[in-house]
Structure formats: C-alpha cells, structure tokens
Amino acid sequence: MKKPLLHVLLPAAAGVAFLAVWQGAHLSLSEDSRFLLPSPGGVWQAMLDHRESLIRATLNTAEGALAGFGLAVVVSTVISVLLSLSPWVRRAFYPYLMALQMTPLPVLAPICVIWVGAGLKSVALLTFVISFFPLVVNTTQGLISTDRHLVELFQLYGARPWQNLVLLRIPAALPYFFTGLRIAATIAPIGAVVADMNAGTSAGDGGGLGFRAVIFASQAKYAALFATAVTTCVLGFLLNALVLLIAWISLHHWHDSYERTDR
Amino acid sequence: MSAPNLVEFRDVAKCFGDGPAVLSGVNLSARPGDLVALIGPSGCGKSTLLRLVAGLSPLSGGELIVDGRSPGEAAGELAFVFQEANLLPWLTVAQNVEVPLRLRGAPAAERARARERVLELVRLAERADAYPRQLSGGQKMRVSLARALSVSPRILLLDEPFGALDEMTREHLNEELLGIREATGWTAFFVTHSVAEAVFLSSRIVVMAANPGRVHAEINVPLAYPRTAETRVSREYLDLVAQVSRVLRSVEDATGPAAP
Numbered sequence: 001m002k003k004p005l006l007h008v009l010l011p012a013a014a015g016v017a018f019l020a021v022w023q024g025a026h027l028s029l030s031e032d033s034r035f036l037l038p039s040p041g042g043v044w045q046a047m048l049d050h051r052e053s054l055i056r057a058t059l060n061t062a063e064g065a066l067a068g069f070g071l072a073v074v075v076s077t078v079i080s081v082l083l084s085l086s087p088w089v090r091r092a093f094y095p096y097l098m099a100l101q102m103t104p105l106p107v108l109a110p111i112c113v114i115w116v117g118a119g120l121k122s123v124a125l126l127t128f129v130i131s132f133f134p135l136v137v138n139t140t141q142g143l144i145s146t147d148r149h150l151v152e153l154f155q156l157y158g159a160r161p162w163q164n165l166v167l168l169r170i171p172a173a174l175p176y177f178f179t180g181l182r183i184a185a186t187i188a189p190i191g192a193v194v195a196d197m198n199a200g201t202s203a204g205d206g207g208g209l210g211f212r213a214v215i216f217a218s219q220a221k222y223a224a225l226f227a228t229a230v231t232t233c234v235l236g237f238l239l240n241a242l243v244l245l246i247a248w249i250s251l252h253h254w255h256d257s258y259e260r261t262d263r
Numbered sequence: 264m265s266a267p268n269l270v271e272f273r274d275v276a277k278c279f280g281d282g283p284a285v286l287s288g289v290n291l292s293a294r295p296g297d298l299v300a301l302i303g304p305s306g307c308g309k310s311t312l313l314r315l316v317a318g319l320s321p322l323s324g325g326e327l328i329v330d331g332r333s334p335g336e337a338a339g340e341l342a343f344v345f346q347e348a349n350l351l352p353w354l355t356v357a358q359n360v361e362v363p364l365r366l367r368g369a370p371a372a373e374r375a376r377a378r379e380r381v382l383e384l385v386r387l388a389e390r391a392d393a394y395p396r397q398l399s400g401g402q403k404m405r406v407s408l409a410r411a412l413s414v415s416p417r418i419l420l421l422d423e424p425f426g427a428l429d430e431m432t433r434e435h436l437n438e439e440l441l442g443i444r445e446a447t448g449w450t451a452f453f454v455t456h457s458v459a460e461a462v463f464l465s466s467r468i469v470v471m472a473a474n475p476g477r478v479h480a481e482i483n484v485p486l487a488y489p490r491t492a493e494t495r496v497s498r499e500y501l502d503l504v505a506q507v508s509r510v511l512r513s514v515e516d517a518t519g520p521a522a523p
Contacts, residue, residue: 149349156317156343157363157414167365171353254353254394 038223043230046223053206054231061208062235064120065192068127069239072184075128076135077177081165083136084143101133105191109198118201123208126195127188134183142176143169175255178247185243189236209235268292269330269418269450270316276324277311277476284475285311289325291469291478295417298444298451300465302458302507304515308476309454310346313420316452317343330417339367341418342411346426348403350395356406357382357391363414381409384443401432408440412447419451426456434492437463441490458511462503463490470507472514479514482507 019040026039038046047054083090105126112122146169154168196210207215209232216224252258270293277286286308293299301309314320315327318334329337342363350359360381361374369377382388385405395403404424411419425433437460444451455461461468465484472479486499494500 147349149345149347150351152319153343153345153349153362154366156319156338157366158338159366163366167362168351171351174353254396256396259396 035220035222038226042223043226046221047227047230050224050227053212054209054227056206057209057212057228058231058235060120060206061123061189061192061196061210061232064123064196064208065127065188065235065239067120067124068129068192069131069184069188071124071128072131072135072188073181076132076139076180080136080139080143080173083140084169090140097133097136100129105130105194106198109195112195113199118199119207122199123192123195126199127191130191131184131188134187135177135180138176138180138183139173142173145176146172174250175257178243178251181243181247182240185239186236189232189239193232267294267331268328269295269297270452271328272312272325273327274325275315275322275327277308277315277320278323284323286315287475287477289476289478293450293452295450296448297467298453298465300461300468301452301454301471302456302461302468302511303471303476303479304473304511306476307471307473309471310422311476313343313422313452313454316418317341317420319343337418339414340416341420342414342416344404344407344411344419344421344424346423348395348400348407350403350406350410352395355392355394356387356398359395359406360410360413363410367414377413377415381412384412384446385409385439400428401436404428404436405439408443412443415447416449419449421451421453423454423456425460433457433460434463434495438491440464441488445489458504458507459495462486462500462507463495468507470510470514472517480510482510 022037022040026034026037026042029037083093108126108129109122112125116122116125150168150172151164154164159168192208193210193213196208197214198210200207200211200214202211202215206212209228213225213228213232216222216228248258270291272289272291275286275289275291276284278284289312291299291312301312303309311320315322316329316334318338327334330340331337351362354362357378360378364374364377378391379388382391385408387402387405387409390398390402395406398406407424425436428436441464453461453464455464462484468482468484469478470480470482471477482503484503486494486497486503
C-alpha cells in the first residue's frame with residue numbers, strides 16, 4: 001500500500017516544488033520585465049481566457065497528429081515486412097528512408113503545402129514523415145531478429161511463409177515495434193505542432209496549436225503562449241499514455257520487460 | 264534383426280561450405296523402438312547428425328534413409344526436442360503445445376485432443392494457461408517435450424534436451440521420458456554429454472570421435488525396460504557406465520583418428 005502512494009506523492013511534490021520555483025523566478029523579475037516569464041497563475045488564467053481557441057486548436061492538432069501517426073504505423077508496418085524479406089531490399093532502400101528523416105520539417109512543409117494545400121492534410125503528412133522513420137527502423141529490426149531456433153522449429157514442422165510471418169516473426173517483432181511506437185508517439189505531437197507552424201492555416205477552423213503559438217507570439221500575448229506550450233505538452237503526454245497502455249496490453253503477459261521484479 | 268531399419272546412415276558425410284568435414288563415413292542405423300544415445304567429445308557432429316535426420320540441413324555425401332524416404336519427405340514422421348525449450352514466449356503452454364499441429368493445418372478439435380493427451384503425459388495439464396516465463400526450467404523442457412509428442416512422431420530426435428537442468432530434475436525427466444516411451448512408443452536418437460544419462464535411457468550407445476566426426480564404437484545396453492531409480496544402483500548399470508566412460512575417455516585422449 002505504501003509504494004503506490006509514494007508513486008503519486010513523489011511526482012506531485014516535485015510538481016509543487018517546480019511551480020514554487022517558477023513563481024519565485026517570476027516574482028524575482030522587476031515589475032516591468034515580468035511579462036517575459038508569466039506566473040503559473042497567469043498562465044492558468046490565460047488558459048481559461050483562451051480556452052475555446054486552445055481546445056479547438058488542440059483538437060485540430062490532435063486530429064493531424066493522430067492521422068499522420070496512424071498512417072505511419074500502417075505504412076511502416078507494410079514497408080517493414082517488405083524490407084525484412086531480404087538484406088538486398090534493405091540495402092537498396094535504407095539510404096532513402098534515412099534521407100526522408102534527414103530533411104527538416106520546415107523544408108518539407110512548403111512542398112507539402114504545394115501538394116495537398118495548407119492545413120490538416122499537410123500537418124498529417126508531415127507528422128507521418130517524422131513518425132515513420134523510428135517505426136520502420138525498429139519494426140524491421142524486430143522482424144529480422146527472430147530467434148534462429150524458433151525459425152528452425154517452424155521449418156521443422158513445415159511452416160508456410162505466411163505462417164512464419166503471422167505466427168512467428170510479427171509477434172516476435174512486437175517489442176521492437178512498440179519501442180519504435182513510443183519514440184514516434186513522442187515526436188509525432190512535436191512534428192504536428194512544427195508542421196502547423198509551417199504549413200498550418202487559420203482558414204476554416206482556426207488552425208492548430210502551432211498556428212496559435214505563432215499568433216500569440218505576434219500579438220505579444222506571452223501568458224497565452226505559455227498556455228499553448230502547456231497544452232502541447234499535455235497532448236504529447238496523452239498520446240504517450242495511450243501508446244504505453246496499448247504496449248502494456250500487448251506485452252505484459254509474456255514479455256520480460258513487464259516482469260515484476262519484486263516477487 | 265528382421266525388422267527393417269527406420270533410420271539408416273550409409274557412408275554419410277557433411278561439411279559446411281568449403282569447411283572441413285563435420286561428419287565423415289558415418290554408418291549407423293536404428294530399428295523401430297531403438298533408443299540410440301549419441302555421445303562424444305564436442306565437435307564430433309552429434310547435433311549435426313540429428314539435424315540431418317530432421318532435414319534441417321542437407322547431406323554432403325552418402326545416403327540417409329528415414330522411413331524408406333529422404334529426410335525431407337519423412338519430416339511428418341518426426342519431432343525434434345532442442346537443447347533449449349524454444350517455447351514461443353507470447354503463447355500459453357497450451358498454445359505452444361498446439362504449434363506443430365497448427366502449422367500442419369490440423370483442425371481445432373484434433374489440436375485440443377492432442378494437447379490434452381500430451382500435457383497429461385508430461386503432467387502439466389494444470390499449467391495449460393501459464394506463460395513460459397512463469398515456468399521453471401524443468402517445466403519448460405516438459406512443455407517442449409509435450410509439443411514434440413503432439414504430432415505423435417514415430418521418430419523423436421532429442422538434442423541434449425536436459426543439459427541445462429540440475430541433476431535431480433534431469434534424473435526425474437529421464438525416468439518420465441522412459442515412462443512416456445512405454446505409453447507412446449517411438450524410435451529415438453538422443454544426444455547427450457552425460458554417460459549416466461546415455462546408459463540409463465538408451466538401448467544402444469554410439470560413441471563418436473571428432474575431426475572429422477565419425478562413429479567410434481557402438482555399445483549395446485542390455486538393461487531391461489522399464490528402468491527406474493533402482494536401475495541406477497544396479498551392478499550392470501554401473502559396469503556399463505564405467506565401460507562407456509572408458510571408451511569415451513579413449514576417444515577424447517586420441518589425437519589422431521582412433522583405431523577401429
């Protein structure tokens with residue numbers, strides 16, 4: 001009973017301490033430069049003041065992030081299966097997958113805008129690009145790392161290629177896939193926000209969090225800018241929590257990483 | 264001597280790529296019901312020999328006949344128990360045991376019958392829903408054995424299956440294995456490093472020599488089945504252990520090819 005309580009109390013205490021330091025830093029600034037670091041209360045107030053636009057922006061960004069993230073999961077899984085077929089395929093295509101990752105989003109953003117127009121589609125597409133790489137690298141690695149002895153077991157009992165894939169290689173690759181998924185879930189919201197700053201639009205529903213940040217900054221609404229940052233953070237946490245939950249559901253029965261060490 | 268050989272090696276050779284011969288001039292046979300132990304220094308090709316029978320690896324020379332056919336064609340008649348339990352960690356015990364039949368496309372009802380039968384044989388019916396990580400080393404090995412038995416093999420290949428277990432567990436499993444053999448009846452090749460295990464289990468012991476791997480001597484084990492814990496303290500058993508140990512020692516000491 002003691003431990004779970006501690007698990008909640010410790011981060012809560014750290015959070016309170018953090019807010020106190022923040023408040024202290026805010027108060028330590030001279031009266032006329034306090035706008036540079038709004039107080040926690042000020043940020044909270046800004047959040048309430050702008051809640052409608054922030055909620056709408058969050059939903060827009062979440063939509064773009066989830067669409068791009070989801071697309072990346074599907075496409076990377078298919079590509080990983082193809083890449084896992086032979087080392088030659090991997091050798092041929094890996095450099096180009098790398099190249100995709102090496103190109104910064106702000107450079108890709110205008111290209112996306114030309115292709116699919118500014119707004120949700122571009123945000124989704126750019127999130128897809130940034131989420132894709134960690135997924136494909138990890139999943140491919142997982143698919144080619146199947147225990148040799150298990151492969152022989154399947155060979156011995158005359159497994160067909162699809163049985164090898166579905167009953168052996170894909171389940172064996174799951175822990176790797178989830179490693180990629182956790183990295184992707186961390187960068188997808190960031191990607192979506194950066195994409196929104198570069199390829200977002202206020203047309204229609206007023207854009208996402210990135211677009212909001214650009215607007216608030218240009219209007220010198222610093223407390224609102226901080227509120228946007230906090231909101232972005234919360235969105236990222238939620239996506240990560242979702243992924244951790246799915247990973248737990250899929251792996252905790254059998255994978256060593258979920259082994260309880262205290263028994 | 265009238266029964267035809269179920270497995271027959273005729274002058275079998277094996278090398279990997281351009282490497283040196285792993286096996287050379289191997290002549291060996293097993294009749295139905297034989298339990299042949301393979302023992303010898305490391306690098307003598309014992310495990311390779313099993314893999315040839317299983318069709319996991321092709322011959323480089325000679326002829327190998329399994330149930331009147333080539334090893335690949337006879338794959339349906341045999342099962343393999345590996346050094347490691349090799350269970351799929353994401354499947355329960357029951358699901359693991361069903362893997363071979365599932366791969367062969369057996370209907371669910373048949374799989375369930377086989378699963379119940381073999382889990383009963385290895386006394387793990389009550390652990391059917393456990394995951395491998397919840398089992399002890401000995402239990403994992405019994406699941407592995409159950410999985411092999413699920414296809415009702417006529418030929419069972421065991422590659423040092425109990426090598427990683429402590430001696431008590433190992434002796435228990437040896438007794439269990441013989442008990443299961445009484446009930447199911449298969450022909451087996453059993454690779455081991457343990458002379459005691461070889462004598463206790465087998466009807467015949469093949470002592471192999473290395474560089475290249477070849478048959479050095481064949482020793483009959485005339486101890487009557489069923490063998491029990493009592494067998495381990497009998498005079499004949501201890502004499503055989505001593506005899507096999509001497510032969511094995513002479514192989515390990517020999518630097519060049521051993522005299523026939």
